[in-house]
């Protein structure tokens with residue numbers, strides 16, 4: 198039997214798409230407030246939003262005669278025709294959010310327009326007649342007991358803390374989207390975020406710092422560029438501020454936060470040569486373009502968009518960001534050679550070596566700077582090894598001959614030429630050493646002469662505090678120094694020379710990603726791998742031949758030394774026959 202579903206059920210079904218958790222309620226309400234021209238947003242939350250999400254704004258308000266309609270399905274003031282949809286400037290347009298939310302919660306809507314003498318209130322789900330209620334001009338939507346009537350959905354809710362985390366992220370995104378609007382967030386009557394509207398450059402950077410941390414603000418480049426009807430502005434993190442996860446990536450298209458594959462790809466490509474594989478850039482970017490060029494109606498919660506001319510958008514993003522990074526690279530003074538001015542934190546700038554063939558090219562190029570009768574590989578190496586050891590007893594990785602461009606060690610073994618990626622090899626060794634130390638009951642801590650204070654977000658600092666004991670077993674001596682900072686007093690001994698600031702930030706990101714529930718072992722290994730990366734030899738450091746030989750011997754002793762912690766090979770070998778072929782010898 199076919200029958201028409203009651204409207205309450207239809208709305209509940211729609212809610213399944215739009216209202217996933219308290220954070221999605223908050224997102225819809227904030228969007229409505231911004232669409233109404235609000236200058237101030239006040240968000241009150243109880244129990245992670247499961248008991249209450251209340252958003253109050255000072256926007257245009259809803260006339261009493263339309264209040265009930267606002268709760269009706271497919272009722273919207275934002276579009277009237279298909280043409281409107283194609284040029285939509287508002288964040289909402291589907292007319293679905295309020296009825297959907299009202300169908301799975303106890304919703305109360307109070308609003309007052311500028312001309313009204315007092316406010317009017319209605320309660321969901323069905324639209325009864327509005328009753329007078331005190332309210333300043335603007336609107337308050339109060340959503341209580343989310344999913345009280347849909348137990349199946351309720352079961353999917355996580356802890357209060359997790360739900361609040363999602364909701365807070367939504368509020369922070371909104372605050373990033375609109376610097377000109379004041380934002381306040383309270384949880385269980387406690388103030389969590391208080392951001393006055395930011396209009397001057399100083400106020401703007403203060404807000405950026407509050408939302409993304411001082412470290413980002415200190416390590417970000419402002420960019421602003423427009424061409425062909427597209428404009429991109431915002432901040433991109435320097436390559437040295439890369440992260441072990443993509444948690445500091447915010448992209449807004451015409452004021453709407455989106456996660457989009459095309460955008461992510463363009464940004465990643467722009468960073469490709471300066472960021473090592475597995476590292477993520479940090480950015481907050483705003484793309485503005487004519488609404489007709491982007492379809493926002495492809496996702497019920499509008500997390501995704503579709504660009505009419507995606508190729509152009511992709512290239513525009515890629516070029517603009519790439520150029521900004523390159524310009525930063527030449528401006529900034531750096532310790533190394535100019536070519537490495539923008540060297541990534543972990544890998545040295547050596548894009549061509551990433552592929553196997555890159556290594557081969559590098560080995561071929563080695564010969565170019567040695568014109569004339571100088572030491573060609575064969576000749577020079579021969580004498581070297583003759584005095585070092587007879588071939589039969591040569592260790593597997595041989596003996597070092599030289600260092601190439603501060604990146605590779607060249608060595609000769611019984612079979613031919615060995616090329617070692619210095620940084621990757623050292624990283625592997627450090628990792629295994631740390632792991633052994635931890636297995637034997639804890640890596641010793643090496644106190645720092647001068648403790649280092651590290652700025653984190655409040656949530657990150659909380660996490661560090663919660664994991665303090667586990668971190669202490671790894672050799673991190675830490676203490677909370679303030680709501681958003683942690684003091685590092687000691688580092689694991691094998692990492693004593695690492696940059697405490699960068700190391701801690703990455704370790705915290707690892708912890709955050711794995712959450713407390715994950716297996717301890719996994720978490721520890723991840724942290725160790727990250728830590729090892731910081732403790733290893735930077736590219737560009739000159740090593741004496743004795744130091745290089747010591748590294749080779751250590752590699753031979755170390756488990757899994759053939760691969761670094763990211764799975765890249767640490768060394769490769771070119772046999773004499775392969776070298777001969779390069780010279781077409783014996784053919």
Ligand code: ADP
Nearest residue numbers: 229233267273274289290291292293294295336
């Ligand atoms: P949509 O935003 O897609 O139009 P909603 O269900 O979210 O649909 O809202 C329905 C209508 O209620 C909106 O079109 C708007 O006219 C009105 N409305 C909702 N929230 C507010 C608010 N905070 N201030 C003013 N009007 C609002």
Ligand code: MG
Nearest residue numbers: 225229289294
């Ligand atoms: Mg809406």
